[in-house]
Amino acid sequence: MVKSKLIEIIIHEERCTGCRICQLICSSIYKNKYSPTEAFIQIVDAYELIPKISFLDGCTHCGQCVNYCLYGALELKEGEE
Amino acid sequence: MNCKLFADRFKPLTDPFSSKNLIIFGTGPLVGTIVPGSSRTVAISKFPATGAVANSCGSMSFAFNLKQAGFDHIIITGKSEKPVYLHISDDHVELSKAKVIWGKDIVETTNFLKKKHGSSGVIAIGQAGEKLVKSSMTLIDKTSTLGRGGLGAIMGSKNLKAILTQGTKGIPIAELKKFNKLYKNLIERIRKYPHRDSWIELGMLRSLPVGMLLTAKGQKKKARQCSDRMYLKKMKKRRIACPSCPMADKDILEIREGEYSGLINYTSSIINPLMMFIVDGLDTYDQAIKAFDLISRYGLDSLTMTALFEFISKMNEIDLLTNEELGFEWKRDYKTFNHLIEITAKREGFGDILADGWKKLAEQNKTFSNEMLTVKGLDVIFEPRFLRLGTMEFEQVVNPKGAHVASGGSPTYVGAGGTLDKMKSHFNRMGIPETAFSRIFDPPKKGMGVNVGRLTRYSEDWYTVLTSLGLCARAQMNRFFSLDLVTDLYNLITGFNLHQEELRLSAERSWNLLKLMNLKEGFSRKDDKFPNGWFKPLKMGENVLKFQDFYGEVIITQDIANELLDDYYDERGWDKQNSYPTISKIKALALEKYF
Numbered sequence A: 001m002v003k004s005k006l007i008e009i010i011i012h013e014e015r016c017t018g019c020r021i022c023q024l025i026c027s028s029i030y031k032n033k034y035s036p037t038e039a040f041i042q043i044v045d046a047y048e049l050i051p052k053i054s055f056l057d058g059c060t061h062c063g064q065c066v067n068y069c070l071y072g073a074l075e076l077k078e079g080e081e
Numbered sequence B: 001m002n003c004k005l006f007a008d009r010f011k012p013l014t015d016p017f018s019s020k021n022l023i024i025f026g027t028g029p030l031v032g033t034i035v036p037g038s039s040r041t042v043a044i045s046k047f048p049a050t051g052a053v054a055n056s057c058g059s060m061s062f063a064f065n066l067k068q069a070g071f072d073h074i075i076i077t078g079k080s081e082k083p084v085y086l087h088i089s090d091d092h093v094e095l096s097k098a099k100v101i102w103g104k105d106i107v108e109t110t111n112f113l114k115k116k117h118g119s120s121g122v123i124a125i126g127q128a129g130e131k132l133v134k135s136s137m138t139l140i141d142k143t144s145t146l147g148r149g150g151l152g153a154i155m156g157s158k159n160l161k162a163i164l165t166q167g168t169k170g171i172p173i174a175e176l177k178k179f180n181k182l183y184k185n186l187i188e189r190i191r192k193y194p195h196r197d198s199w200i201e202l203g204m205l206r207s208l209p210v211g212m213l214l215t216a217k218g219q220k221k222k223a224r225q226c227s228d229r230m231y232l233k234k235m236k237k238r239r240i241a242c243p244s245c246p247m248a249d250k251d252i253l254e255i256r257e258g259e260y261s262g263l264i265n266y267t268s269s270i271i272n273p274l275m276m277f278i279v280d281g282l283d284t285y286d287q288a289i290k291a292f293d294l295i296s297r298y299g300l301d302s303l304t305m306t307a308l309f310e311f312i313s314k315m316n317e318i319d320l321l322t323n324e325e326l327g328f329e330w331k332r333d334y335k336t337f338n339h340l341i342e343i344t345a346k347r348e349g350f351g352d353i354l355a356d357g358w359k360k361l362a363e364q365n366k367t368f369s370n371e372m373l374t375v376k377g378l379d380v381i382f383e384p385r386f387l388r389l390g391t392m393e394f395e396q397v398v399n400p401k402g403a404h405v406a407s408g409g410s411p412t413y414v415g416a417g418g419t420l421d422k423m424k425s426h427f428n429r430m431g432i433p434e435t436a437f438s439r440i441f442d443p444p445k446k447g448m449g450v451n452v453g454r455l456t457r458y459s460e461d462w463y464t465v466l467t468s469l470g471l472c473a474r475a476q477m478n479r480f481f482s483l484d485l486v487t488d489l490y491n492l493i494t495g496f497n498l499h500q501e502e503l504r505l506s507a508e509r510s511w512n513l514l515k516l517m518n519l520k521e522g523f524s525r526k527d528d529k530f531p532n533g534w535f536k537p538l539k540m541g542e543n544v545l546k547f548q549d550f551y552g553e554v555i556i557t558q559d560i561a562n563e564l565l566d567d568y569y570d571e572r573g574w575d576k577q578n579s580y581p582t583i584s585k586i587k588a589l590a591l592e593k594y595f
Ligand code: SF4
Pocket: A015, A016, A017, A018, A019, A020, A021, A022, A023, A043, A053, A068, A069, A070, A071, A072, A073, A074
């Protein structure tokens, strides 16, 4: 679970399909290209029994990856300021 | 593109196992991006099961990684002295020794390579490929099948055990802002699709309820074992997706109880093991998954193995293939099925004949070929006596590769039982010119509704458009695309300004090029042959099914079948006598060089 001042992103790894849409969105916003390895969200072992999802330094908590994850693996929760 | 690269380099009549045979792996221009379902790998080669030059497609993360590494295609030629695997990581391209993985199955090989090199896309062959079994395939990321008809064996003949791709370069978009707008609209349509949740939950089981098939056979007990509920409770472990896909249908299965408890199997769809379950002789769902897992590990083809099991069982029952000839006692049971898999993968005893494919088997007894449900040496996948004659069933006859599932977006499926208006809107989506509508609605016999022969041409073209862009053609993904939309996506990503007609034309060009290459390999109209068995009734439980048109109004006779073939060639602009593309067609497509 990653907390920030504004938002909290709850991770449900068991729902993740390894589709990498979150990474593609993030890298397109911040790197102007589709480059999963450069995204601020990383999916490790995408096709293993349980994938590992983590956020890297640099993540702005913009929530776009959550918005485009269609499998409910990322969930946005309003945090406290 | 793959077709052209191949045609420019391949010498006709080269033996599939010669070092001079080529394998070209290709990705489409949309691969590596966020376009939904843009992750296809295409492999073209001359295949040993049929002797045809053919394309084969798969998905998962191989092409995605290749593209991220900065490559569009890989051309494999020659032969290595010793077993090797090809490792591509951005600009680093290396053939490495494969001694420790040679002899290992696909799952072991893939796990080993991914552990050694980290996150990657892997195409691997199993023992069947190493032994040059002509029906052997490869698996991408141990999940997606690639290369029905012997790609595994071609890689085996080159001593190439696997290819691993990793890429970190990223892909820039020519018109990012405009593209984002289009993507947002598309993804919202997908998000709102009312059946999306059930697709994700059930995967391909949603499109082909296997239980219904078994019920039709009068096997209620077996049918109950593969209900939706049983799948969710006893088989499904996790849903996985190809990169960029919002309509995931790949399965990780887990057997949770009984003798095989703990078994984990990756598959491109739950339908694969369950289709095996339909055959008489497998009694429980877990036997089917276990046998399927063995087939996958060896790199065999589950459809072909099931068809062989069925065929040998029948021939054995009527004493046309005796236990003496087989070298063991044949029974229609799980144990025998397993034995069949083992001897084929290892080429032991009678398995050596089976490993050389249907054509070799047909040589064993004159009556066999009459009984085999094959086209050009590949077993048919769709049974039209059960499903009726749609474009998918018809396409199996005319596809240069042999019986194959290549006519994606089959309108006879989407319009299933629907009105002709529904079909028309589907035609528009696929970019079928309105001038062709009247011909498509003019079948050889009244009551048939549509002319499947003429329609198949456009199904093939639409499928080729999707494939050449690198897009998934499975129904649940394909339904969101139209020729308009994919042209826009292509233009915004590449910065080109192609008209949709040019895209359609390039698909037609590549299909014709494939045809031309196969004419040089000796194929012609005589090979586009409906299996004799289709014209005989099929007994399914209490039901006797006949070969009917798509609407179930007309019994398809050999004459009608021939007329449909005539119409198909005519719609393609090919000569009806021998199926050669006509000179004017060749000129219109600028293919003179290859004639
Ligand atoms: S977190 Fe969501 S978007 Fe990212 S890979 Fe997993 S399922 Fe796909």
